Amino acid sequence: MTDERAAADPELKKFYKKMETHHLAPLWEIMGRLAPVKPTPRARPHLWRWKDMLPLIEESGERALLGDGDRRVLGLINPGMDEGKWAATETLWAAYQYILPGEKAPPHRHSAAAIRFIIEGSGAYTTIEGDRCILDKGDFVVTPPWVWHDHGNDSDAPIIWMDGLDIPLVRDLDASFFELLGDRALPPEKPLGDSEGRYASGHLRPAWEEPDLSGSPLFVYKWARTEEALRRLAAVDASPFDDVVMEFTNPATGGPVLATISCRVQLIRSGVRTLAHRHTGGAVYLAVEGSGTSVIEGMRFDWERGDMFVVPPWAWHEHAGAGGEGILFSIHDSPVMQSLSLYMEEAYGEGDGHQEMTGIFA
Amino acid sequence: MTDERAAADPELKKFYKKMETHHLAPLWEIMGRLAPVKPTPRARPHLWRWKDMLPLIEESGERALLGDGDRRVLGLINPGMDEGKWAATETLWAAYQYILPGEKAPPHRHSAAAIRFIIEGSGAYTTIEGDRCILDKGDFVVTPPWVWHDHGNDSDAPIIWMDGLDIPLVRDLDASFFELLGDRALPPEKPLGDSEGRYASGHLRPAWEEPDLSGSPLFVYKWARTEEALRRLAAVDASPFDDVVMEFTNPATGGPVLATISCRVQLIRSGVRTLAHRHTGGAVYLAVEGSGTSVIEGMRFDWERGDMFVVPPWAWHEHAGAGGEGILFSIHDSPVMQSLSLYMEEAYGEGDGHQEMTGIFA
């Protein structure tokens, strides 16, 4: 604790020293840093470019020295984060994962919740509680906390997917558990497409079932349905801040797919320029198709297919369709904010609702 | 109140007379009738045959003398119900509605919740809160309570649909309200397919919307999706009592489409014979495709496309696929039972789980 007053006053200094010895801190010296008047996130807006990523991803195919259970995962480390805080935002881990033909991860489970989104390739699989889900490009997969799962690549070509997890949150909350299956038995195998067979229609459910997972009982959301939903919504309405934006839902509750992560897909139409706003909770975006532009805290980010970028908590942001349309997938910790009564939101009030541009991310 | 003891004892008779004068009843004389040891529904199992219905439906096209707001609706009157209790079960109204080309019902709203299921024809419409929904064969439509709606037939051929409402319940609960629009303005018109554009995918929702209807914000459930869902579920699982049975869900909650009515669709596969069970809550079934057999309280009912039949509360029932498969749509008051802590269920315990057959409904 630095304190000029204490330096100038030997008695005060002695008093502070005594407090420190007794593991106490004087609130009046640290108030502003302890409880800031508005969020001061360490996470910074940042963009990871696919053209830079792909060579590194491919190099990991040769160089990564994997032990048991390890996988070729290149995690986004926010430039604002400390050494040791490996994270894209304060609460979210996001990464590119690379799976070579024939590779498989051994069965495991963890208290962190996970999603993946297939960027390249077809024929990957994730087996969740005995349900083997086949994954193709654009598919989005949910792994609820603490369920046994494995994944691998049965195809002839490499697969690249985006991983999204709440690992930084779970670790900070001292609630991280991880287990390899070891000698235990896996959950019994289910018919192929079991979870989809039960819940994929979205608005019909097996009448006899009460799902009890801490997450969606539907594990895979196929791209064709996702894109169809976006197009249908585009025909009737859009958000002034996010254009055509949809949240993936847990069909058993209508809420987010995980207690800690909301997943969204978003069409930024050609020519559209949204208004700026900000809210508590951070996000990581993946450009799924096309290209577009986002302005975050005054900095312009031009994104293309395969890029990922971060919008930190309480950062002003707006989107625009450039030459053509673009589709973004994103993960958000907004359910955490909602559950803990910490969600706040604000529209950009100055001028015409757009930020002043102060730079271009290069 | 009939009471033999009172008849034999003049003092008791006098006492009972005084009570009656003061609008009191002695519980000890009526206990068994007031609170029976198990449900004694007035509703009886009954089948309405399409081959009998169609001529009457068509005759209504000529004979019905309709006033303002009237429609050609032929309501199922349970043979066990009193005169004046127009209902299929104690809580449910079900009917065949016939709409000639060009006919339309004027805008109205009611506190009763409604669904319809298209039996014959294409190109009918229902407009709900400004959202004009086009209805084809097999489509299922939800009208939440107290929303403005109208409907009509813009096609060249007659339409026949099934109506399902909770009118008997709402009337018995003294909560029936009905209004014609009159001079008021209708809700503003929305783009065609508005509700479907927002919610039809089932597992994606407009990220900015919190629906506040007393029922599903998705108004139309198209047959193609319904049938696809049934087929997919059939590939992975089924209920021992109902074979491949799905509940239509409110995408905003994952629960039933209405607070008072659960809607289901059910595939009875060829050769399958389900086990018998019973539960509180009654139901009306419509045979949508094919044929099959249901045994209700020991009576066998053979059903074919277009037939409707009633399973009363606490009645043993089981289903079987006859020569080919059959698809049933049904409405249930089970959400009422669940909400009021009155749901009870029992599997048939004797023999092999099947009822002894005591007759065939002719």
Add this chain to the structure above:
Amino acid sequence: MTDERAAADPELKKFYKKMETHHLAPLWEIMGRLAPVKPTPRARPHLWRWKDMLPLIEESGERALLGDGDRRVLGLINPGMDEGKWAATETLWAAYQYILPGEKAPPHRHSAAAIRFIIEGSGAYTTIEGDRCILDKGDFVVTPPWVWHDHGNDSDAPIIWMDGLDIPLVRDLDASFFELLGDRALPPEKPLGDSEGRYASGHLRPAWEEPDLSGSPLFVYKWARTEEALRRLAAVDASPFDDVVMEFTNPATGGPVLATISCRVQLIRSGVRTLAHRHTGGAVYLAVEGSGTSVIEGMRFDWERGDMFVVPPWAWHEHAGAGGEGILFSIHDSPVMQSLSLYMEEAYGEGDGHQEMTGIFA
């Protein structure tokens, strides 16, 4: 079905006859009666006077011929109800129960939910799931559905209490179950005051317990706390329609004590005259202390300690303190209306918010 048009038109008459044979009804002939434009309750406002009741209650002590499990219960029969519909309102049963010293009811359970409120005497008991609750004047007791219970009078003097149940609703919904214990074993006995020991404080709960009853886990609400709560609320606020009115809550949920019945206690202060309003859902009131006046559908009812009266659904009602204050206890089916999306409410809009008085109930 009466229909003048059919009488005048032989073909139409024949058509209607055919429909009747096939258990069908033409909606266009019955619409107004089936789905009225506003509630048309059969229940009428009515008052049962303590001075008339007490002699009859006491006479029941001599004359009632009780079989096994019978009790001296004098049920309020609404003058608007049909023979055979023994009820105070469409959904509620209310009664005076009289228990002589030493009498006990054998253990039983029913799917109907019950409350009682002690009008006279002390030292009665109800044993619910092994928890023997001692009941004194003013105490209010909840019996959730389908739990084993018995009750009796261990004191030297007769006890009179008010019974309130949802029997008419449960019977109409075909969900009535009733069992005497017979040879089965009772739930194990618990320490005296078990439920109160856990939940009586209202805002502290045993930290390890998740109650799972279909009703409040607190069975007894003692009068001293009830009165204290009324007085404290009176010091800070009141309702314009009901003066100082409180709802008893389930401490595990903050909601009503039963899924079907809301219980309230209400202080009408001397000199206060409330505004009139109406809402769906009916109620039975018991005057607990003092006296007062209620105007229901234009009819004035003067009530005194021990009187009970009915406010039917959608009936205008307002209250006034006469010479002194009065305290009312009441049971309402409002949770049914809320759960089923049927709650509607309206303030009296004409004049000064008070009804025109059209008569005095004598």
Add this chain to the structure above:
Amino acid sequence: MTDERAAADPELKKFYKKMETHHLAPLWEIMGRLAPVKPTPRARPHLWRWKDMLPLIEESGERALLGDGDRRVLGLINPGMDEGKWAATETLWAAYQYILPGEKAPPHRHSAAAIRFIIEGSGAYTTIEGDRCILDKGDFVVTPPWVWHDHGNDSDAPIIWMDGLDIPLVRDLDASFFELLGDRALPPEKPLGDSEGRYASGHLRPAWEEPDLSGSPLFVYKWARTEEALRRLAAVDASPFDDVVMEFTNPATGGPVLATISCRVQLIRSGVRTLAHRHTGGAVYLAVEGSGTSVIEGMRFDWERGDMFVVPPWAWHEHAGAGGEGILFSIHDSPVMQSLSLYMEEAYGEGDGHQEMTGIFA
């Protein structure tokens, strides 16, 4: 990132360097630290002794140099926490606050949720949304997030209370907001005891009100009721792990008083020795009365009135009554664990359910 393999392999080292340049980290090198197999909390068990605290608290009365809005608050800094992470556990801030006669804190609000518990003195007050609550020894006060409040000491003697807030959590989640009232108007003043008048009974609520705070609408929980509840529960039941332990509840929901903090009070009876268990989520305890012993991760902590101590997440802990009984008040982040599906719990399985003692905290 330290990596021996990279040090030995120049190509790998180059690859890792490139990743770092692009703000990427190889998961296979950090997996164990990123997502540990079980929680590795930085927070350590620790005890702050009243006999050490009181002189420092009193010295703060002389020495603290307070600016506008500052208060004499001595925060517990967990010895396991980094410099700059001022916190008792990863999520909780706890402190002794000292208010001299006549002192007052200016009106403010913050997104952090707060409680206080009065250790010494009477006649303090907290005004929350216009409701001035008078606070005496043993009283417990809730301040929901983002409501205007102030507090002060109107008595003639100093007041000492315990502060508990979720500041570390809220700051880490980048959701900290803080405002002084400045020139804005305060919420209108309410009658003295407004919140208690409405909700203090715990099981009666104003029938017309739907509270909408992100926390309990009852702001003060008086000691007399708290102690009475403990004694009544002690007469009927107790937890094997925590003896007589109760959670303060939000009377509007039956759940915890805040979305992020559960508050408990706990009687450890003389002679009782509880079993050990552990769970996710951390806690800070205040000894309110008497004395007792807690064993945390094998270390014995003897506590007396006024002491505070920390039980970190996933730490084994058990309690014992020493010579006499002791009462503990405690704050827990368990609602966070529950809301985010991260709650896990384990009973100590070895031996007789008690930890081996490895030391005594001196």
